Amino acid sequence: MQSKRIMLAATALFAVAAFGSSAMALDVKKSLDVAAAPDAVWKAIGDFCGIGAWHPAVEKCELQQKDGKTFRLLSLKGGGSILEQQAAWDDAAHSYGYTIVESPLPVANYASTLSVAANGSGSTITWVGTFDAKVRSTVDPSRSPEDSVGTSTNSWVLGGRYVEQEFDGEFMGEPYRGIGYTGYDNVQKKFVSVWMDTAGTGMMFLTSAADKTGKTISGSARIWDPLTEKPLPVESKIIVTDNDHHSFELWAKAPNGKMIKLMDIQYTRKK
Secondary structure, three states: OHHHHHHHHHHHHHHHHOOOOOOOEEEEEEEEEEOOOHHHHHHHHOOOOOHHHHOOOEEEEEEEEEOOEEEEEEEEOOOOEEEEEEEEEEOOOOEEEEEEEEOOOOOOOOEEEEEEEEEOOEEEEEEEEEEEEEEEEOOOOOOOOEEEOEEEEEEEEOOOOEEEEEEEEEEOOEEEEEEEEEEEEOOOOEEEEEEEEOOOOOOEEEEEEEOOOOOEEEEEEEEEEOOOOEEEEEEEEEEEEEOOEEEEEEEEEOOOOOEEEEEEEEEEEOO
16 A cells, blocks of 8 residues: 555656756756655665556556666557666665657657655655756847747646646846647647747647657747737757757748748757
8 A cells, every 4th residue: 555655656746747848948856755764665666667557658668678778668658659778776875867768759868867865754756857958049030149048847747648848037138938838649649739928928839740760850830920910830840869969940931931940949968
């Protein structure tokens, strides 16, 4: 019974702390207190492939070894799989780290650590993930692009069906906040997203799909241009370069009919 309660607690933590696509810079830390001793908690969730027994989105987990490295292949309920590599393991300290190697989800350069520590008579489960990103945006094609920074926190919501993204930063020298949701629609077989922010009162609805490699995810949307007050088609693209680098691009047609890059976000995983 106690083991079941621990697994339910870990599920709740991952439901608000797992992975998601970030907008700019990302530094996420989530913790959850459990009324059980650290050894008992670690026994229940510490096995690298044990996630298949308690995570609601995972159908099964297969442990793999290659070139002296440990991997876990997660088969997701509803289809799809994620390949993750164990980056660190400390059984005595009750912690392990891992990175995503291959995934159909709109995430990249993902690295995180799961740990269990004593907290009074109970324990605290902590999940931490950190990323870096550089953002360059173009508002006026006749002007030079502008650089900006910010912080984005991403978490699973509604039982792991959607990723919630909250962003705080600045845009054109002004404070900027935004919130969005992304999920995989099993009916359309596509990723769907909605985004809203303090730069306006409209919402952007985005539909995207990954190519066969899973390293390029292309999408499209229509936003209302505040200058012309007319709908403006835009295109997005996520490109995964390697395990430490990926980028996000947003494109639209300029008045001369040529496509221009409205936003370019370069992500580098923080070591």
